[in-house]
Amino acid sequence: MFKIVEWKKNTVVMIDQRILPAKEVYLVLKDYKAVAKAIKEMVVRGAPAIGVSAAMGFALGALKVKTKEKKVLKRELKKITRVLAATRPTAVNLFWALERMNGVVESNADLTVEELKKRLVDEANTIHDEDIEINRAIGRNGAKLLKKNSTVLTHCNAGALATAGYGTALGVIRGAIEAGKNVKVFADETRPFMQGTRLTAWELKKDNIDVTLITDNMAGHMMSKGLIDAVVVGADRIASNGDVANKIGTYMVAVLAKEHKIPFYVAAPLSTIDMKIKDGTGIPIEERDTKEVTHWNGKRVAPAGINVLNPAFDVTPGRLVAGIVTEKGVATRPYRTAIKRLFSK
Amino acid sequence: MFKIVEWKKNTVVMIDQRILPAKEVYLVLKDYKAVAKAIKEMVVRGAPAIGVSAAMGFALGALKVKTKEKKVLKRELKKITRVLAATRPTAVNLFWALERMNGVVESNADLTVEELKKRLVDEANTIHDEDIEINRAIGRNGAKLLKKNSTVLTHCNAGALATAGYGTALGVIRGAIEAGKNVKVFADETRPFMQGTRLTAWELKKDNIDVTLITDNMAGHMMSKGLIDAVVVGADRIASNGDVANKIGTYMVAVLAKEHKIPFYVAAPLSTIDMKIKDGTGIPIEERDTKEVTHWNGKRVAPAGINVLNPAFDVTPGRLVAGIVTEKGVATRPYRTAIKRLFSK
Numbered sequence: 001m002f003k004i005v006e007w008k009k010n011t012v013v014m015i016d017q018r019i020l021p022a023k024e025v026y027l028v029l030k031d032y033k034a035v036a037k038a039i040k041e042m043v044v045r046g047a048p049a050i051g052v053s054a055a056m057g058f059a060l061g062a063l064k065v066k067t068k069e070k071k072v073l074k075r076e077l078k079k080i081t082r083v084l085a086a087t088r089p090t091a092v093n094l095f096w097a098l099e100r101m102n103g104v105v106e107s108n109a110d111l112t113v114e115e116l117k118k119r120l121v122d123e124a125n126t127i128h129d130e131d132i133e134i135n136r137a138i139g140r141n142g143a144k145l146l147k148k149n150s151t152v153l154t155h156c157n158a159g160a161l162a163t164a165g166y167g168t169a170l171g172v173i174r175g176a177i178e179a180g181k182n183v184k185v186f187a188d189e190t191r192p193f194m195q196g197t198r199l200t201a202w203e204l205k206k207d208n209i210d211v212t213l214i215t216d217n218m219a220g221h222m223m224s225k226g227l228i229d230a231v232v233v234g235a236d237r238i239a240s241n242g243d244v245a246n247k248i249g250t251y252m253v254a255v256l257a258k259e260h261k262i263p264f265y266v267a268a269p270l271s272t273i274d275m276k277i278k279d280g281t282g283i284p285i286e287e288r289d290t291k292e293v294t295h296w297n298g299k300r301v302a303p304a305g306i307n308v309l310n311p312a313f314d315v316t317p318g319r320l321v322a323g324i325v326t327e328k329g330v331a332t333r334p335y336r337t338a339i340k341r342l343f344s345k
Numbered sequence: 346m347f348k349i350v351e352w353k354k355n356t357v358v359m360i361d362q363r364i365l366p367a368k369e370v371y372l373v374l375k376d377y378k379a380v381a382k383a384i385k386e387m388v389v390r391g392a393p394a395i396g397v398s399a400a401m402g403f404a405l406g407a408l409k410v411k412t413k414e415k416k417v418l419k420r421e422l423k424k425i426t427r428v429l430a431a432t433r434p435t436a437v438n439l440f441w442a443l444e445r446m447n448g449v450v451e452s453n454a455d456l457t458v459e460e461l462k463k464r465l466v467d468e469a470n471t472i473h474d475e476d477i478e479i480n481r482a483i484g485r486n487g488a489k490l491l492k493k494n495s496t497v498l499t500h501c502n503a504g505a506l507a508t509a510g511y512g513t514a515l516g517v518i519r520g521a522i523e524a525g526k527n528v529k530v531f532a533d534e535t536r537p538f539m540q541g542t543r544l545t546a547w548e549l550k551k552d553n554i555d556v557t558l559i560t561d562n563m564a565g566h567m568m569s570k571g572l573i574d575a576v577v578v579g580a581d582r583i584a585s586n587g588d589v590a591n592k593i594g595t596y597m598v599a600v601l602a603k604e605h606k607i608p609f610y611v612a613a614p615l616s617t618i619d620m621k622i623k624d625g626t627g628i629p630i631e632e633r634d635t636k637e638v639t640h641w642n643g644k645r646v647a648p649a650g651i652n653v654l655n656p657a658f659d660v661t662p663g664r665l666v667a668g669i670v671t672e673k674g675v676a677t678r679p680y681r682t683a684i685k686r687l688f689s690k
Contacts, residue, residue: 021648155562189638191536191560194646197639202648212652215536215638216562217500217594221659224596249562251569255604256597293534293560294542296641301539303366303547307557314566 002206004161005044005053007125010063012056014044017161021202032061032080039087039094042193046162047236047272048135051093052128054084058101059124062117073113077105089284090245090313092237092274097127131164134269137327138168139175142232142267145323145330146176146183150229153186153219156247157199158234158267168267169232170200172325177209184210186228188219190247192292192310216249223260231257232325235268242318242335243280248311254320263322270326273339280315288312347551349506350389350398352470355408357401359389362506366547377406377425384432384439387538391507392581392617393476396438399429400469403446407465418458422450434629435590435658437582437619442472476509479614482672483513484520487577487612490668490675491521491528495574498531498564501592502544503579503612513612514577515545517670522554529555531573533564535592537637537655561594568605576602577670580613587663587680588625593656599665608667615671618684625660633657 002024006013012029018041019025027043029035035057038044044053061080065073081098088094104123108116146152152173156162159170166174176183185204190196197213204211214222222228231253237245244250244266257264277283290308294300302308324331324338328345331338347369351358357374363386364370372388374380380402383389389398406425410418426443433439449468453461491497497518501507504515511519521528530549535541542558549556559567567573576598582590589595589611602609622628635653639645647653669676669683673690676683 022645188562189536189647191534191562197647201651205648205651210652212654213638213647214654215593216560217533217536217597218654218656218659220597220600221593221656222654224659248560248566252562252565252597252601255565256600259600259603293558297644299642300367302534302542302558303550306546306550307555309557309559309563309567311563311566314563314569 004049004164005056005128007056007121007128012053012060014038014053016043017045017199018043020198029060031064032057032084035060036083036087045195046157047091047093047234048131048163048168048269049161050088050091051097051271052131052164054094055097055101055124055127057084058098059120062120068113070113073116074105077102088286090236090286093271096271100127128164131269132166134327135163135166135168135171138267138269138325139166139171139178141327141330142172142265142325143175143179143181145263145265145325146172146181146230149182150176151184151186151227153188153222153228153231153253154200155188155196155233155250155253156190157195159200159203161199161203162234168234168269170204172232172265172267173209174207184212186212186214186222188216188249188253189213190249191216195247216252219253220256223256223262228262231262231264232267235266235272236313237283238266238268238273238324239277239279239283240273240275240336240339241279242321242324242331242333242339244316244318244321245280245283245285245313246316248314251314251316254316258320264320265323265325266321267325270328270342275343280317283315285314286312349394349509350401350473352401352466352473357398357405359383359398361388362390362544363388365543374405376409377402378428380405381428381432384429390540391502392436392438392579393508393513393614394506395433395436396442396616397473397476397509399439400442400446400472402429403443404465404469407462413458415458418461419450422447433631435581435631438616441616445472473509476614477511479672480508480511480513480516483612483614483670484511484516484523486672486675487517487610487670488520488524488526490608490610490670491517491526491575494527495521496529496531496572498533498567498573498576498598499545500533500541500578500595500598501535502540504545504548506544506548507579513579513614515549517577517610517612518554519552529557531557531559531567533561533594533598534558535594536561540592564598565601568601568607573607576607576609577612580611580617581658582628583611583613583618583669584622584624584628585618585620585681585684586624587666587669587676587678587684589661589663589666590625590628590630590658591661593659596659596661599661603665609665610668610670611666612670615673615687620688625662628660630659631657
């Protein structure tokens with residue numbers, strides 16, 4: 001089985017998701033700046049995987065600071081935090097992971113520099129391993145929502161490749177299959193980065209899960225033909241009222257699901273829920289290079305001199321979400337209270 | 346200005362829409378089989394342009410039959426009709442044009458073979474010229490529906506390139522601008538064939554009309570941001586009850602427009618309305634080669650061994666359509682009576 005992001009002999013090893021499925025290439029990253037670049041350029045993507053990568057980048061950065069003085073290490077770690085935090089704005093797991101790593105620094109004032117470095121490497125690996133366990137719990141909780149024979153539409157990739165392994169939305173599908181259900185998947189290709197075509201189709205095929213690829217604009221047609229029983233997607237940030245920021249096009253799928261009375265579920269760990277944010281309007285939406293839309297493999301497809309927009313995410317209001325599947329259970333409307341309840345479990 | 350399809354010295358000349366906007370190449374087609382191939386392979390596309398091309402293909406086929414006997418010519422024209430009719434199933438203008446050309450054969454029993462051939466060439470050119478006039482009338486009728494300052498979302502290309510010239514949906518936009526309105530356009534890229542990116546953006550840019558390119562899955566986000574005032578699309582076939590078959594993804598846009606209370610208009614000539622069909626379920630939907638989805642420029646993007654679907658069209662129910670803009674006026678709900686009224690004008 002492929003690995004998404006791994007700590008290996010004081011380096012961070014990542015599968016290069018930009019060139020999947022054509023080639024399965026692993027990049028060996030030797031300093032935190034390389035990790036930051038990898039997050040920014042989407043070598044690794046998906047909110048939980050970004051969180052794990054940021055934690056490992058932080059540990060790697062700590063490891064490479066040549067000092068015996070705690071003060072110097074802490075000063076450098078502030079810079080490292082800044083650089084890693086500046087990579088991508090929407091996925092809150094990035095900030096969550098950096099906060100957790102900085103928390104380890106703060107709460108271990110008694111450790112020597114070398115001891116603290118080791119402790120940070122351990123914490124990054126713990127975040128990695130916990131993420132897989134969390135995904136398996138999401139899978140078990142979400143499995144119950146799917147009927148014995150179900151075709152599930154998913155958008156983007158919230159699979160093993162978006163996490164440390166197993167996946168959130170695809171974790172629900174894997175969980176249902178492990179529970180003996182017959183689940184087939186429709187995957188939106190997910191323009192412009194083609195996570196559906198390149199990543200979701202690839203990892204489901206590897207697991208021998210029945211997957212049908214469609215372009216994003218076919219989702220409504222397939223629903224109107226009665227081919228879709230449920231929608232399950234991941235999330236990059238969930239506001240405390242249940243509004244969900246996820247890959248651009250998710251909102252479109254949610255509106256289509258409402259029109260066809262198909263349940264629309266979001267699967268995400270609690271670390272994706274941002275309790276500091278009141279509603280979706282507070283979630284920063286990343287605008288990426290318009291070349292992702294106008295070019296293909298470096299070659300221009302669109303005419304020059306036109307306007308182009310490339311928001312990487314959109315916000316689906318909680319009213320369109322039938323349930324948020326987390327490791328602590330499934331939250332349903334009204335989300336403000338249901339989410340609070342999950343955190344107190 | 347570019348020409349879409351033109352009769353020139355006993356050949357049919359077409360701009361190759363497959364390679365726009367990279368290159369502006371004109372193909373010179375010397376027999377009806379080449380015209381059929383061009384329609385099938387989408388050198389030319391768009392319901393009205395397919396109709397004009399089929400008429401010219403028919404005339405070209407007639408011209409090349411070496412006989413003085415009417416019986417032989419008529420037998421060959423049956424074969425030519427069959428070949429041209431088998432190219433693409435959804436756009437009804439194809440069948441409408443072939444019926445009109447065959448009608449000329451039937452109603453001119455007194456003409457010699459040579460006279461009839463000349464008459465058929467004239468008829469094809471008349472269909473071409475009429476199409477431009479019809480589009481200008483659609484433009485004038487539709488212009489009234491747009492506010493003085495409007496941003497219009499369109500899907501696929503229902504522009505000059507989809508017709509003999511001027512366009513249907515883009516004809517409405519051109520008409521509104523000619524009427525002094527300030528109209529900007531958002532163009533869905535329109536996967537998998539990218540008519541929005543390659544054709545709509547290109548021809549609007551040529552006309553200095555403000556155009557913003559987005560991927561199909563951004564349409565909902567743009568509407569939720571209040572950036573879209575109206576939707577105008579074309580049609581490949583309209584049933585007698587107002588159900589509209591148009592490029593895949595049109596239905597998705599219509600559902601999104603309903604959710605955001607944005608008027609959704611269809612612009613098409615009467616020749617796109619198929620009075621023989623009761624509702625959208627009767628419209629045949631073309632399934633195209635799945636390579637259009639899995640490959641890019643001949644290179645595989647998706648993993649091998651997965652399922653792929655590629656319906657080229659979908660059906661938008663009349664209940665989602667705020668108005669059907671034709672050369673005879675704008676039909677509104679209930680469509681069955683409104684459409685009948687247009688035909689009797």
